[in-house]
Amino acid sequence: MVASGNVVHNLRGMNWSLADDGYDWAQRFDEDAKQRMLTAPTEFAALDAHADYRSAVPTPDHFIPALYLAGLAGAAGDESAAVLVDGYAYGSLSMTAYTLGLDCGQTPESGGAPQAPPGLPPDGSNI
Numbered sequence: 001m002v003a004s005g006n007v008v009h010n011l012r013g014m015n016w017s018l019a020d021d022g023y024d025w026a027q028r029f030d031e032d033a034k035q036r037m038l039t040a041p042t043e044f045a046a047l048d049a050h051a052d053y054r055s056a057v058p059t060p061d062h063f064i065p066a067l068y069l070a071g072l073a074g075a076a077g078d079e080s081a082a083v084l085v086d087g088y089a090y091g092s093l094s095m096t097a098y099t100l101g102l103d104c105g106q107t108p109e110s111g112g113a114p115q116a117p118p119g120l121p122p123d124g125s126n127i
C-alpha cells in the first residue's frame with residue numbers, strides 16, 4: 001500500500017468559517033485530480049496546466065507525492081488507485097487522499113475538520 005493526499009493545499013487561502021467546505025476553484029481542481037487519478041493516472045502530471053493549478057498548488061510539497069502515486073498506479077495496470085479520504089476543509093484544502101493496492105471501502109460522510117482556536121492565523125497552523 002502506498003498513499004498520498006491533500007493535493008489542494010493552500011494555507012494562505014484558508015477561511016476558518018469554511019470548516020467543511022472548499023472554494024469553487026479548490027473543488028474544480030480536486031475533482032479533476034480525482035478523475036485523473038482514478039481513471040487515467042498517467043495524465044495526472046498534466047494538472048500543472050489546469051486553470052486552477054496556481055491557487056490549488058502554490059507550493060509543490062503535496063502535489064509531488066501524488067505524482068509518484070500516479071506513476072505507480074499507471075505502471076500497476078490492473079491495480080488501480082482508490083480514494084482513502086475525501087472532502088474539503090477551510091475552503092482551500094482538499095482532504096482527498098489516495099491509496100494503491102488497498103480496498104478502502106466507503107468513506108464516511110460525517111465528521112469534518114477540527115475547529116482551530118480563535119485568532120489563529122492560517123500560517124500558524126499545521127492543519
